[in-house]
Each structure stands twice: as structure tokens, then as C-alpha cells.
Amino acid sequence: MHWPSLIITALTASFANGQGDFSTPNATGAGGWEDAFKKASSMTANLDFDEKAFIATGVNGPCVGNIPAIPRLGFKGLCLQDGPLSLRQSSYASVFPAGLTAAATWDKDLMYERGVRIGAEFKAKGANIILGPVAGPLGRSARGGRNWEGFSVDPYLTGVAFSQTIKGTQSQNVQACGKHFIGNEQETQRNPTTDSNGQITQDAVSSNIDDRTMHEMYLWPFAEAVRSGLSAIMCSYNRVNQTYSCQNGNLMNSLLKTELGFQGYIMTDWGALHTDAISSTRAGLDMLMPGPLGQNTSVFGYNLTALVQDGSLPEWRLDDMVKRVLTPYFYLNQLDYPTVDLDTAQINGQTWGEDIPKYGYSFNLGNLSDINRDVRGNNSAFIREMGAAGAVLLKNDDNLLPLKDPKRIIVIGNDAVGTTGGPYWPDEINVVMAVGGGSGTGRMTNLVSPLEAIKQRSPNAFIQALTDNNGIYQSTMNTLYPAADVCLIFLKAFSGEGSDRQSLLPDYNADSVVSNITSNSAICPKTVVISHSTVPNVHPWADNVTAIIAAHVPGEQAGNSIIDILYGDINPSGKLPYTIAFDESDYNAPIADFTNDNNGDMNLWQSDFTEGLMLDYRYFDSQNIQPRYEFGYGLSYTNFSISNLQIAAASNISTYPATLNSSLPPPGGNPDLYTALATVNVTVKNTGPVAGRAVPQLYLGFPSNPDSGDTTSIPPKVLRGFERTASLKPGESIVVQFELRRKDVSSWDVVSQNWAVPVGSFNVFVGQSSRDVPLNGTMSFKS
Numbered sequence: 188m189h190w191p192s193l194i195i196t197a198l199t200a201s202f203a204n205g206q207g208d209f210s211t212p213n214a215t216g217a218g219g220w221e222d223a224f225k226k227a228s229s230m231t232a233n234l235d236f237d238e239k240a241f242i243a244t245g246v247n248g249p250c251v252g253n254i255p256a257i258p259r260l261g262f263k264g265l266c267l268q269d270g271p272l273s274l275r276q277s278s279y280a281s282v283f284p285a286g287l288t289a290a291a292t293w294d295k296d297l298m299y300e301r302g303v304r305i306g307a308e309f310k311a312k313g314a315n316i317i318l319g320p321v322a323g324p325l326g327r328s329a330r331g332g333r334n335w336e337g338f339s340v341d342p343y344l345t346g347v348a349f350s351q352t353i354k355g356t357q358s359q360n361v362q363a364c365g366k367h368f369i370g371n372e373q374e375t376q377r378n379p380t381t382d383s384n385g386q387i388t389q390d391a392v393s394s395n396i397d398d399r400t401m402h403e404m405y406l407w408p409f410a411e412a413v414r415s416g417l418s419a420i421m422c423s424y425n426r427v428n429q430t431y432s433c434q435n436g437n438l439m440n441s442l443l444k445t446e447l448g449f450q451g452y453i454m455t456d457w458g459a460l461h462t463d464a465i466s467s468t469r470a471g472l473d474m475l476m477p478g479p480l481g482q483n484t485s486v487f488g489y490n491l492t493a494l495v496q497d498g499s500l501p502e503w504r505l506d507d508m509v510k511r512v513l514t515p516y517f518y519l520n521q522l523d524y525p526t527v528d529l530d531t532a533q534i535n536g537q538t539w540g541e542d543i544p545k546y547g548y549s550f551n552l553g554n555l556s557d558i559n560r561d562v563r564g565n566n567s568a569f570i571r572e573m574g575a576a577g578a579v580l581l582k583n584d585d586n587l588l589p590l591k592d593p594k595r596i597i598v599i600g601n602d603a604v605g606t607t608g609g610p611y612w613p614d615e616i617n618v619v620m621a622v623g624g625g626s627g628t629g630r631m632t633n634l635v636s637p638l639e640a641i642k643q644r645s646p647n648a649f650i651q652a653l654t655d656n657n658g659i660y661q662s663t664m665n666t667l668y669p670a671a672d673v674c675l676i677f678l679k680a681f682s683g684e685g686s687d688r689q690s691l692l693p694d695y696n697a698d699s700v701v702s703n704i705t706s707n708s709a710i711c712p713k714t715v716v717i718s719h720s721t722v723p724n725v726h727p728w729a730d731n732v733t734a735i736i737a738a739h740v741p742g743e744q745a746g747n748s749i750i751d752i753l754y755g756d757i758n759p760s761g762k763l764p765y766t767i768a769f770d771e772s773d774y775n776a777p778i779a780d781f782t783n784d785n786n787g788d789m790n791l792w793q794s795d796f797t798e799g800l801m802l803d804y805r806y807f808d809s810q811n812i813q814p815r816y817e818f819g820y821g822l823s824y825t826n827f828s829i830s831n832l833q834i835a836a837a838s839n840i841s842t843y844p845a846t847l848n849s850s851l852p853p854p855g856g857n858p859d860l861y862t863a864l865a866t867v868n869v870t871v872k873n874t875g876p877v878a879g880r881a882v883p884q885l886y887l888g889f890p891s892n893p894d895s896g897d898t899t900s901i902p903p904k905v906l907r908g909f910e911r912t913a914s915l916k917p918g919e920s921i922v923v924q925f926e927l928r929r930k931d932v933s934s935w936d937v938v939s940q941n942w943a944v945p946v947g948s949f950n951v952f953v954g955q956s957s958r959d960v961p962l963n964g965t966m967s968f969k970s
Contacts, residue, residue: 210436211471211504212444214511218416218854220450223518227510230260234509240491242509245478248550249532250314251276251626252457252476254512256549263551265516266527267364267476268309271319271336272622272742273629278530279561280308282622282629283570285740286321287721288577290338290348290764293882294911297573298348302355302363304566309361311562313527313551315516316362316419320352321627322408323423326765327372327802329774330688335721335740336627339764340803341818342404343906343931346411353415360519365412367423367456369405369438370394373778374687376792377424379461387461392779392792393426400799402935402942406442413447414855418515420451422472424459429790434462439471448852452511464490465499473508526553528560534630563632567744572757574741574748579761580822581726581735587713588734589755589824593672596645597711598638598652599659599704601695602677602719605636616695617654619677620719621745625684631743637677637717640746644754656695664707674711675753676704676732680720687778691725691771693718698727705731717749723765726815737763755824758879760911762821762956766803766814773814775806804957805902819884819906819956825875825917827955829883829962834951836865836927836966843941844929860930860942865966867927869953871912872920883953884909885925886960889934890947890967904952904960907931925953932968944968 216224231239238257245252245267252267269275273282283305289298302320309317324331326340334340338348349365356363371377372394380389396405409420420443422433432438433455443449452473460467460475464486475487494500516522527550553560580588601617619636622628638652651667653659678693678700692698704711705728715734718724719741729735736759741748751757768774779794801809804818844859852858871881885908889901908925915921932949933942948967954960 210440211469211507212440212851213503213507214450214514215851216450216514217448217851218450220514220518223514224510226517227513230262230513231506231509233260236492236495237489239505239509240488242512243474243491243505244485244487245474245476247478249527249529249552251318252316253478253550256551258549261522263522263524264549265315266313266551267316267318268312268314268531269318270627270629271317271321272305272627274309274312274314275626275629276531276534277312277528278534278559278630279563279632280312280630281563281566281570282631282743283566284573284577284742285335285622286338286348287335287764288574288739288741289352290344291577291579291739291761292573292911293344293762293909294576295347295351297576298351299355300569301573302352303358304569306356306359306361307564308562308566310359311525312531312560313525313553314361315521315524316364317356318364318366318421318626320349320356320363321366322349322412323367323369323371323405325372325405325408327776327796328687328778329691329723329765329771330778331372332374332682332687333623333625333627333684335623335682341764341906342407344764344909346408349408350411350415353412353417357416357418357519360521362418362515362519364419364421364454365409365417366421368409368420368432368443368453369423370396370427370432371423371425373794374685375778375780375782388789389785390789390792391425391431392794393429393790394794394796395428396796397799398937399935400796403800404802409443410447410856413443413449414861416854417449418451418519420449420453421456422453422459424456431459431461433459433472434467434470436470444471445851447856448854450511450854451515452508460486464494468500468504468508473511524551526551528553529555529558567633570742571744571747571751574738574744575751575757575759577739577741577761578749578752578759579737579739579763579820580752580759581737581767581816581820582729582732583734583822585733587673587715588753590673590753593645594648595669595672596641596648596650597667597671597674598641598650598654598677599674600677600700601654601656602679603636603638603652603675604654605634605639619745620679620681620740621742622740623681623683623721627684634743635746637675637746637749640750641675644750656697656700659700659703661703661707664703664710667710670710670712672713674704674714676701676714676716678716678718680718680722680724682721688722691722693720693724701728701732715753719745723763723767725768725771729815758824758877759821760823760880760882762819762882763816764818766807766818767816769813769815773807773812776802799900800902801900805905808903808957809900814958817956817958820959821882821956823875823879823881825873825877825879827881828872828874829869829953829955830872831868831870832951832953832962832964833868834865834964834966837968840864840944840968842943842969843939860933861928863926864929864932864968865927867908867925867951867953868922869962870920870922871915873915873917876917878914878916880914881912881955882909883912883923883955884957886952886957887932888950888952890945890949904950904957906957
């Protein structure tokens, strides 16, 4: 017997105009899109049924996803491209640090700037829509194969990074598509199993999520994204509470379009629709991707036309789908837009010449005279900076780092070298792991390896290298001469779309490599382990090495970024966006896997999120489990003190936010949720020998409220604020202020279906990690 699913309460509303049992709210352009909505409405009124249908239906074309143009009305169509860190199907585009690395910077400005630069490259290549950023997966399981595409297992940190990325991207007139909505927390059985006729024989995994956990964990980042003006959202492959996400009205209509006031459009993940057009559009779906492979094979397309003509699909609903798609197009001024670079069509290998009756395929294509546009500009310098900012110094015994001009260096590990198999990222044995795999990857125009960067940084050093992990034994070490001033061991742990990690240990015999190196102290008396990893690696060898750096997924400047940290050109300030455990068994919420339990039950695959709010550091704190390196942890080459805690909080406030004046809220939900109710000030001082950046963090301990009837466990503390300071000189101090909004001090009330400020005293913790919180105080809003 599986844990019973708590189905999310639907917040439906009644609509006139013959809408029948359809509960999808009509878009209004609220949130600053009013003028664009008028233009979208005007164009919609001039479309025939087929033209409307194909505004909502992908077709074959030059991009990963394609909406055809309507030349007679000046609509140039839409080019949709992967992915969250690079324009994947293209040449001469940058490969930026992954979302995980962005989160590890804990720097809001860098997060925004990353979005700006990614967006600028997409626009320059003619891509209207970036299929990113990612907040699903949130990272429920440490072994999740696509966690690295997103940001952090903490919803607050992810919400900030998600929102900042979207703002940056859309500042360049590129539409962001937040994904994957929602509960997309594992790759294992993410899609249903089908037979040779395409019939489902085993349903996709169902993420069974209770109402409070949905709101406080998985929906939180999407609410921040919608409030930021997000153009599109991609529904995910998995089921949620037994219903596929892309046909789930509780998710799309109730949560997104009603509760959060989402004004944009919802598209499917590629091939994620497993039902008919009526039930999916009724549930709130607006766009089908990738669309038809021929004239009559799409669930949408001409089927939408037929359904409207026979009265099965209300025309108002099709019109609303079209308006939702067109409004961001007008809002972001995409009428005047660069053409699609033909290189993406060649890389895709797609055709786009077949005709659709009534109007032909038409795309805003470039020509051979400007194919292979180089859109990278000076982004390599930014990528290098952000890769270094997202590197976390975990251990530094004897202040080995930064390196003091070593004359003899031994470089070890297959993660130290450059690509040998071409520019498109594979899971290769001998190449630095600068990015993960799948649709979220990127084509490397240029990749700087650590070994290459070390040689450039220390041209006069005696550098020896062993990069075949299978050949690194104690006997091999004995062939090295002379002994090294420092041994740099580069390890990696790869993951990507389609599968989850089987272990949190680094790949390619890494434990044996480290043990063979550290056991030969005559050759390697001082060792630094650098890991490029998509997951929080466990470090059973941590006590035997001198220093450790978690370099995450830094993008194309991987080698230069780590050299800047190793040699002290940049003082490390990265902090862990997850917890590193002593043992993998310390984590809760494992991947659900029924691979060997197939009993013919189509509904076998169930993932019950019984841990509720208790993920990562919340779980470790609640169970008093000692982590090896806690959430928010990271060393510097200097030291900081945090002092002078000052708390100012409003008093006698209402339990619930102010009542709305309309039936639907503006984007992001009730505006009163974002009213500041408290400020917390602290003084941060550099007490060490060199300049550096601090990352003070604020955590709240919520009061228990046993009278509410909610039995959901309350975490001992949750992140509710952070700042990465400017570089502080030795002795310099700065006052950092944290602002706490109503939502930050509220919990989701499952009875009233509203955010409620609890009665009682909040504990306020400020420090430099989730476990290093020397300042604490209390505040309350209600007596």
C-alpha cells in the first residue's frame, strides 16, 4: 500500500460566455502586459481557425521547436531552442556555467548577468524562446540526473536564482520558458513505457505531493518566476498525484493560472502529452511541442480546428491559447528580430519544406552569407569569472592554497585534460567535465582544460601529468621524479538527461586514484582534490588530502576558472547550494525505482514525497545528522566576522494577506505576500589578511503551531536571505540588510488555502552557513 496522495485543492472559478466545464482563466495582460495583450488580441481576431491552431502547435523546422510564421499579418513565427546554459543546436555560441554553479555563487548580480548574456546570444542567433531556466528538478534526490540544470535543493535560493535569470534573459527581448513544471524530481521512469504500437503499458512515475509541500517547496520558485514576468512554462513528463502534468488541471489551471495569476502560456515538454486535445486544453495546456510529423498526426494542429468547428472546443479557449502565446511576442518586441542562423537548421537535420494547406511553412531564416554567426562577444571573461565564483573551497589545511608559485607540479586524473571527441559534449573518459549531458548541454566552440591552464599559468614549472585513471597505481607513482610541491587531482561525476546517478562517488575509479596518490607521500606530500560534478559527491578520502575544491559545472572556461582560485587571483567565496554528507545513506528521499518489481500494474511507479519539507539541511538538522560539509558552507583565503544583529519587525499584523479586489491576482499571486514585514541588519567585517567577499546568510526557525491541525513537520530552520558582499579589504566592514516579506514568514494553510503568518516567536539566525550561525535573536508578528 502506497502512502495516500493528497490531491491539490483546485481553486476553480466560474466563467461565463458559454465556457461550460472549462475552468481555464482567460488571460488579461495583467502585470504590465496590457498593451501587448491588446496587440495580441487584435492579431488573434484576424486569424482564421487553422492559423490559430498552428500558433499553438509546433511544426517541423529549423529550431528545436518551431511555430510557423503568418506573413500576411507580419508575424515572423517563433524559434524555440535548448537550453538553460547554451544555445545547444548552434555553432559559435558560448557554454555558460550551469545553474548549479550559478547557485553556488550566491550572487544575485551574477545570476542576473548570466541571464542577460545567455539571452543576448539567443537573440543574436534568432531564437525567440530559451527553453530554460530550470527549477524542476528542485533536487529532491541527491542522485537526480538533471539537478545540475537547476539551481539548489533549497526553494528560496532557487527562487532567487530562477527569478534573476529570467529577468536577465527577458531584458534582452528573449522569452524565458521555466521548466519542468512540476515534481520532475527523477529521470528514472520519467516517461511511460509503451509497446510497439505506442500504447502505454506502464505509466510514468507519479510524484505524490501534499498541498503544503507543493506550495512551500516545489511551487515556491515558480511563483517567484511568474512574478518576474516569465513568458512561458513547460509542463513535465511525470505524473503528479496520478495525473500527467500536461493534462493536470490542478497544476495548470488552479495553481498557475488562478492562484499565481500566470499570464503567459504553458507548453508541453517534447512528447509529454498522452491524451486528447479536449482534456489537455481544458486542463490549461496552451502549446503542443514538438508538433506534427505530418499533416494529420498531431493531437493539436488541424484537430483543434475540427474541434472548434464541431463545438467540442470553445473558440474562446483557442483564442485564449493564441493570445497567451502572442502577448510575450509583442511585449518583448519580437516583431523586429534577427533571422534564425541557418547553422541551427543544419545541426538539427530537420526539414521544413512540406506545406500545410491554406498557408505554407514560413520561417524567419537567415541566408548562407551570414551562417555560423559568432555571437560570443566577450562572454568568455564572464564565464571564467562566474566559474571561479561558483567554486567552493571545502578544505585548506596548512593554508596550502593559494599556491605560492610551485616549481614542481603533478597533475592527476582524467578530468584534467581537454576534449578528444569533438565539440558536442559526450560523457567521455578523458575530458574535463565542464557541462552535463542531454538537452541541457552545449556545443563547445572552445574548451579550456585545467592542464592547459596550469601550463599557461606556470610556464616555468616542471609539470608532470597522469591522466589515465585506470593506470594510476602506486607503482606508476614511483616512476615520477622529482617529488612535487603540490599534486592536483582532478575528479568528476557526470550525469545528464535520461538517467539518474547510481552513486554519489566520483566516476572512473576515483577513490582508488586518490588512495594511490595519498599513500605515496614521498611523491605527493601535499594534495589538492578538485571535483567537477553534477551531484554532491561524498568524500571518503577527505581526511587524507590537504585541500578540496568543489568546482561544480563551470562551462567552457573550466581550466581558467579553477586556476584563478588555485593561485589566488580570485579569493574563493562560493558556498554549497546543498549538503555534503559523510555517507550517501545519510540523505533521505531516494530515487523511486520499481524496475525489478514489474507485476503488470500500470500504476506501479509511485514516488511518495512523505519527507514533506524535510530535504537536505532541513532533514539533517531535524535528525541531528552531522554533515561533512553543510549547506551554505565554503571557505575563503581570509576570515570574516558577523556581529551587531538588529531586528525590526511589524507587529499585530493580519494572519492572512489582504483580500484581492479582483477574482484573479496579478502575476505571482496576492501582491501583499511580497510586502516587507521585517528587516534584519548585521555588520560583516573582514578580519583576515587579504581582500575577499563574504556571503552572510539568514535563516528562520518558524514557531510551532499545534492548534492548526497541520501535522507537517517544521524544519528547525529555513533559508530566508543571503547576500554576497563586495570585496572587503582587510579590516573593512559593511552593514548588510535582509528584507523579510510576508510570504517569507508565512506557511501554507491547507484549510484556508492561503498563506498564514503563524502565532508565536520566530528564531532568527545569521551566519556564514546553515550550521555556522553565531548570531541569533527572536521576533514575532502576532501575539
